[in-house]
Amino acid sequence: MIRTVITGVTGRMGGTLLRLVHDAKDLELAGATARKGSAAVGQDAGQATRLGTLGVSVGDDLGRVLESARAQVLIDFTSAEASVAHARLCAERGVAMVIGSTGFTPESRAEVAASAKSIPVVLAPNTSVGVNVVIRMAAEFARVLGEGYDVEVLEAHHRMKKDAPSGTALKLAEVLASALGRGQEDLTFARQGQIGARPKQEIGVQTLRGGDVVGEHTVYYFGEGERIELTHRATNRDQFGLGALRAARWVTGRSPGLYDMADVLGFQRTS
Ligand SMILES: NC(=O)C1=CN([C@@H]2O[C@H](COP(=O)(O)OP(=O)(O)OC[C@H]3O[C@@H](n4cnc5c(N)ncnc54)[C@H](OP(=O)(O)O)[C@@H]3O)[C@@H](O)[C@H]2O)C=CC1
Numbered sequence: 197m198i199r200t201v202i203t204g205v206t207g208r209m210g211g212t213l214l215r216l217v218h219d220a221k222d223l224e225l226a227g228a229t230a231r232k233g234s235a236a237v238g239q240d241a242g243q244a245t246r247l248g249t250l251g252v253s254v255g256d257d258l259g260r261v262l263e264s265a266r267a268q269v270l271i272d273f274t275s276a277e278a279s280v281a282h283a284r285l286c287a288e289r290g291v292a293m294v295i296g297s298t299g300f301t302p303e304s305r306a307e308v309a310a311s312a313k314s315i316p317v318v319l320a321p322n323t324s325v326g327v328n329v330v331i332r333m334a335a336e337f338a339r340v341l342g343e344g345y346d347v348e349v350l351e352a353h354h355r356m357k358k359d360a361p362s363g364t365a366l367k368l369a370e371v372l373a374s375a376l377g378r379g380q381e382d383l384t385f386a387r388q389g390q391i392g393a394r395p396k397q398e399i400g401v402q403t404l405r406g407g408d409v410v411g412e413h414t415v416y417y418f419g420e421g422e423r424i425e426l427t428h429r430a431t432n433r434d435q436f437g438l439g440a441l442r443a444a445r446w447v448t449g450r451s452p453g454l455y456d457m458a459d460v461l462g463f464q465r466t467s
C-alpha cells in the first residue's frame with residue numbers, strides 16, 4: 197500500500213481524490229490537509245465528501261502531516277502558490293509528489309523544479325489519460341498538416357476557475373508551437389479591435405468561462421476548404437483523479453526529477 201497524502205480536501209479535485217484513493221486497493225489514505233482556518237480542519241476527511249468516517253483527521257500543517265503519516269507520495273491539486281510551498285515541504289522530507297495545480301509562472305515553475313532536484317515530482321496541468329493522448333495527437337496533426345493550416349486552441353471551464361487560459365490550453369499551445377517550429381512570441385491570447393489579417397505564424401488561445409463546465413479543449417486546424425477539430429470534453433472529474441493516482445503509483449520510489457504525464461504514460465519524446 198502506498199501511503200498517500202492529499203492536500204486541499206475541501207476542493208473539487210480534493211474531494212474526488214479522497215474518494216478515488218479510498219476506493220483504490222493499492223493506495224492508503226495516510227493524511228489530508230485543508231487551508232488554515234478551514235472548517236474541515238480537525239474533522240474526519242470523510243466529512244468533506246460524505247464518504248463516512250475514513251479515520252484520517254484533516255490537518256492544516258502539511259509538514260507535520262507528512263511526518264505523522266510517514267507519507268510516500270503527496271497528491272496536490274490546490275494552486276500554484278500553494279504547490280510551490282508544498283513541494284518545498286516534500287523535498288525536505290523525501291516525499292514524492294504529483295502536482296495537478298495550474299497557473300504557474302515561469303518563476304513558480306522554476307521553484308518546483310528546484311524542489312524536484314531532491315524528490316521525484318510529476319507536474320501535469322491535466323492528468324486525464326484521454327487529454328494527454330489528445331495533446332500528443334495535436335502535435336502530430338500539426339506536424340503532418342504543416343504550414344497550410346491556421347491553428348487555434350479554445351478552452352471552456354466552469355465559472356469558478358481562477359486561472360486563464362487553462363494549464364492544458366497552455367500545454368497544447370506549447371506542443372503545437374514546438375511541432376510547427378514556432379515560439380512563445382507566436383501565441384495570441386485575445387483579439388479585439390482593428391487587428392488586421394491573421395499573421396500566418398500565429399497560434400491563438402481563447403478562453404470561455406461559465407456554469408459548471410468541467411473542462412473542454414478543442415484544437416482547430418483551419419485550412420482552405422476544410423477544418424479539422426480535435427476535441428476533449430470532460431463530463432466529470434474522475435479521469436483527472438484516476439490519472440493522478442496512476443501518476444502517484446509511477447512516481448513513488450523514482451529518482452529525483454521533474455516529470456510529466458508523457459513520462460508516466462511512457463510516450464516517446466518527440467521534441
Ligand atoms: N491537472 C489536472 O488534471 C487538473 C487540474 N486542476 C487544477 O487543480 C487546482 C484545483 O482545482 P479545483 O479542485 O477545481 O479547485 P478548488 O478551488 O475547488 O480547490 C482548491 C483547494 O486547494 C485549497 N487551496 C488553494 N490555495 C491554497 C493555499 N494557498 N493554501 C492551502 N490550500 C489552498 C483550497 O482551499 P480553500 O477552498 O480554503 O481556498 C481548496 O481546498 C487548480 O489549479 C486547477 O486548475 C483541476 C482539475 C484537473
Ligand SMILES: O=C(O)C1=N[C@H](C(=O)O)C[C@H](O)C1
Pocket residue numbers: 298321322353357358361362363364365410411412
Ligand atoms: O480548473 C479546472 O477545473 C481544470 N483545470 C485544468 C487546466 O487548467 O487545464 C485541467 C482541467 O481542464 C480542469
